[in-house]
Amino acid sequence: MSRPRLGAHIPWAQIATYLDRVLALELAPEIAIKGPEFDTLDESLLDQSSQKIAAAQIRPTLHAPFFDLNPGALDPLIRQATRQRLTQALTAAGRLNAHLMVIHPGVDKWRYPNLEQVWLVQAKEFLLPLIDQAAACGCRLAIENIYEDAPDLLVQLVDEIDSECFGHCFDAGHWHLFGKTNMTDWLAAIGPRLLHLHLHDNHGVADEHLPLGEGTIDFSPLQNKLRSMPALPSMTLEAHSAEHLKRSLQQAKKLFAPTICSPDSPSSY
Numbered sequence: 001m002s003r004p005r006l007g008a009h010i011p012w013a014q015i016a017t018y019l020d021r022v023l024a025l026e027l028a029p030e031i032a033i034k035g036p037e038f039d040t041l042d043e044s045l046l047d048q049s050s051q052k053i054a055a056a057q058i059r060p061t062l063h064a065p066f067f068d069l070n071p072g073a074l075d076p077l078i079r080q081a082t083r084q085r086l087t088q089a090l091t092a093a094g095r096l097n098a099h100l101m102v103i104h105p106g107v108d109k110w111r112y113p114n115l116e117q118v119w120l121v122q123a124k125e126f127l128l129p130l131i132d133q134a135a136a137c138g139c140r141l142a143i144e145n146i147y148e149d150a151p152d153l154l155v156q157l158v159d160e161i162d163s164e165c166f167g168h169c170f171d172a173g174h175w176h177l178f179g180k181t182n183m184t185d186w187l188a189a190i191g192p193r194l195l196h197l198h199l200h201d202n203h204g205v206a207d208e209h210l211p212l213g214e215g216t217i218d219f220s221p222l223q224n225k226l227r228s229m230p231a232l233p234s235m236t237l238e239a240h241s242a243e244h245l246k247r248s249l250q251q252a253k254k255l256f257a258p259t260i261c262s263p264d265s266p267s268s269y
Contacts, residue, residue, distance in 0.1 A: 005058065006027050006235055006252060007234060008028075008029060008239065009240070012032060019053075021242070023056045028236075031063065031096065033062065035065035035068070035085045041092070049096065053096065059099040060097075061100045062089060062092060062100075062101045064103045066103070069106055070107065071105070072123030074122065086103065087130070100141070100142055100234060101140075101142070102198075103141055103143055105144070109149070119153075127157075127161060142166075144198065146178075147174075148179070151190060152189070169196040170194055170233075172198065173198070173215075173217070176216070177204060177205075177206075183221040187225040194233045195233050197234070197235040199212060199236070199237055199252065200237070201215030201248075209244070211244045211251060212237070214247070223256065
């Protein structure tokens with residue numbers, strides 16, 4: 001069983017500062033681009049970044065814009081804006097030769113009381129052509145849990161679309177904040193459609209994005225899940241500072257080696 005390469009979060013605004021450092025650590029960049037950044041995107045910087053990543057023989061991940069966006073929005077104008085931004089993101093993913101693009105669902109039970117199934121119908125119609133577009137450039141889409149307290153709606157969406165190019169991004173920090181289903185059962189519900197992981201820690205009261213092991217998340221159910229999977233997901237450490245990335249990487253080696261990362265890979269930042 002091959003071991004996927006670990007990744008590290010890089011905001012597009014900081015790509016010039018951190019890309020070389022992340023590649024030196026033999027980590028796969030997960031590049032997060034905000035919607036308005038596409039309006040002034042430095043095309044030459046995108047191409048330079050793509051060349052550097054390719055030279056390192058790495059395929060990155062792209063995190064699509066999510067603020068104000070919703071693939072299952074009830075308002076067609078919001079869906080139109082969402083389509084424009086996600087199409088721009090997927091174009092960038094293709095230029096970067098990204099293996100995967102992460103998207104947010106944009107739904108929660110408080111703003112959509114008893115409307116989840118209406119959202120589901122809209123989201124399926126929205127996502128099907130986007131998934132085909134992703135597949136054409138060798139990329140898959142992974143939808144991330146955000147405010148969900150149970151996996152059911154996202155599982156239904158992924159299962160009904162039923163594409164090898166569409167699956168789940170399990171965010172452990174968001175699960176710890178909002179999930180009311182224990183991690184073992186959540187991961188069991190996702191089943192084999194787990195494509196990607198976002199790993200960070202918190203104390204269950206705020207989205208702190210702490211290094212692994214510095215909050216209160218018990219990662220043992222995830223360790224067990226990974227041991228049982230014949231095809232492992234990719235993984236991004238969502239650290240928000242260089243120091244946090246260093247500490248999180250050290251802890252990831254303890255938690256997940258040799259399942260998902262090599263214990264002797266570089267760790268100095």
